[in-house]
Amino acid sequence: xxxxxxxxxxxxxxxxxxxxxxxxxxxxxxxxxxxxxxxxxxxxxxxxxxxxxxxxxxxxxxxxxxxxxxxxxxxxxxxxxxxxxxxxxxxxxxxxxxxxxxxxxxxxxxxxxxxxxxxxxxxxxxxxxxxxxxxxxxxxxxxxxxxxxxxxxxxxxxxxxxxxxxxxxxxxxxxxxxxxxxxxxxxxxxxxxxxxxxxxxxxxxxxxxxxxxxxxxxxxxxxxxxxxxxxxxxxxxxxxxxxxxxxxxxxxxxxxxxxxxxxxxxxxxxxxxxxxxxxxxxxxxxxxxxxxxxxxxxxxxxx
Numbered sequence: 533x534x535x536x537x538x539x540x541x542x543x544x545x546x547x548x549x550x551x552x553x554x555x556x557x558x559x560x561x562x563x564x565x566x567x568x569x570x571x572x573x574x575x576x577x578x579x580x581x582x583x584x585x586x587x588x589x590x591x592x593x594x595x596x597x598x599x600x601x602x603x604x605x606x607x608x609x610x611x612x613x614x615x616x617x618x619x620x621x622x623x624x625x626x627x628x629x630x631x632x633x634x635x636x637x638x639x640x641x642x643x644x645x646x647x648x649x650x651x652x653x654x655x656x657x658x659x660x661x662x663x664x665x666x667x668x669x670x671x672x673x674x675x676x677x678x679x680x681x682x683x684x685x686x687x688x689x690x691x692x693x694x695x696x697x698x699x700x701x702x703x704x705x706x707x708x709x710x711x712x713x714x715x716x717x718x719x720x721x722x723x724x725x726x727x728x729x730x731x732x733x734x735x736x737x738x739x740x741x742x743x744x745x746x747x748x749x750x751x752x753x754x755x756x757x758x759x760x761x762x763x764x765x766x767x768x769x770x771x772x773x774x775x776x777x778x779x780x781x782x783x784x785x786x787x788x789x790x791x792x793x794x795x796x797x798x799x800x801x802x803x804x805x806x807x808x809x810x811x812x813x814x815x816x817x818x819x820x821x822x823x824x825x826x827x828x829x830x831x832x833x834x835x
Contacts, residue, residue: 533676533727533754534719536621536651539588540778544826545770547623547756548583548818549785550576550611551593556789558809569603575811576611580618582815583788586822588781589621591756592649609646621650623678623756629655629662636665643669651676653729653756656706657691663713663726670717670725677726681706682746684731684759707750714752723779727754730773732765732782743772747779755780760825761787767825771832784825791821 554568557575565571580590592615597608615622624647628638642652643666656663656679669675682692682703692703707728714724730746747755757773759765761784770782792814 533723533725534721536589536676536754536781537719537721537723537778539621540781543586543588545757545774545777545780545782545829546583546587546822546826547589547591547781547783548579548587548788548822549591549593549625549783550579550789551591551596551625551785552576552789553596556786558792558811558814560809561811561814567603569600569607573607573610575814576607577614578811578815579789579818580611580615580620582819583822584618584620586819586826587620589623589650590615591623591625591783591785593625593785612647612649616648616650623651623653624649625653627653627655627680629658631658632661632665635662636668639666639669643673643675651678653677654679656680656709660709667713667717667725675725678729678754678756679706679710679726681710681728682730684733684763684765688731688733707746707753710753711750718752722752723754724752727756727780730755730757730780732757732759732770732773734764734766734769740772743769747773747775751775757782760784767828767832768835770829771835774829774833777830777833782825782829784821787825788818788821792817 552572552575554562554572557571562568562571565574592608592611594608597604612622624642626642641647642649654663654666654677663679666677694702696702696705710726710728713726717725755773757770757780760770760782774780792809
């Protein structure tokens with residue numbers, strides 16, 4: 533987590549999400565590739581190279597690769613490997629959450645070998661024994677994790693907002709336990725090895741106060757902040773969950789992966805744009821989108 537904090541200081545809080553689908557790739561590239569999976573890998577590499585200077589880290593959603601079977605998992609493994617070889621940090625978005633013995637096996641699978649990542653995402657709702665086995669890798673290999681706390685999806689209020697008998701909401705209880713874990717493994721910049729997923733969904737009024745309160749109360753938790761861009765979250769929503777522009781990374785996937793479709797500036801691509809688009813064109817658009825996002829969040833964080 534210290535490395536991630538330092539990456540944010542140097543490059544800004546953008547996390548590029550490689551939730552890559554074939555429909556996001558320029559058609560000409562798909563035609564030239566031997567297969568869709570090969571095209572996805574080439575696209576991922578092009579976007580990683582293009583956005584390295586504007587992204588603190590990358591997040592790879594495993595479901596986008598699992599759906600393609602063994603070939604897809606090969607692309608997933610190679611994408612993780614490529615990002616780490618380029619010297620960048622990568623979050624494996626796997627949202628695992630199972631009993632202790634199974635959790636330890638998952639940890640080995642995603643912190644060693646073919647699927648090795650720097651961070652993973654975890655679900656805590658089977659209890660802390662589903663989270664704690666991952667800690668051995670924080671201690672022995674410097675690995676980290678982001679645990680679901682207050683997410684950005686439509687159904688977050690179904691359970692996360694349930695009121696507890698002793699006060700607060702369910703996500704508060706998750707945050708309390710994560711803060712305890714973080715305090716036991718605090719790094720040089722004051723954050724623990726395990727952080728939290730806290731969404732940057734569109735906020736106004738009381739919701740803005742809630743976000744500011746979450747950030748203030750969880751001062752030792754580094755946040756992975758989804759919900760920006762295609763999910764409706766804006767720069768000022770994300771900035772509420774940062775501390776002086778750091779203390780979290782803000783994920784954007786579709787708004788960067790599909791930036792070439794509008795030239796990186798919103799709207800709809802013309803037929804001429806689609807006709808000439810290739811990975812280089814797409815990578816340039818992705819870079820512009822990442823820089824625009826970074827600058828907007830930095831400006832909002834200063835305000």
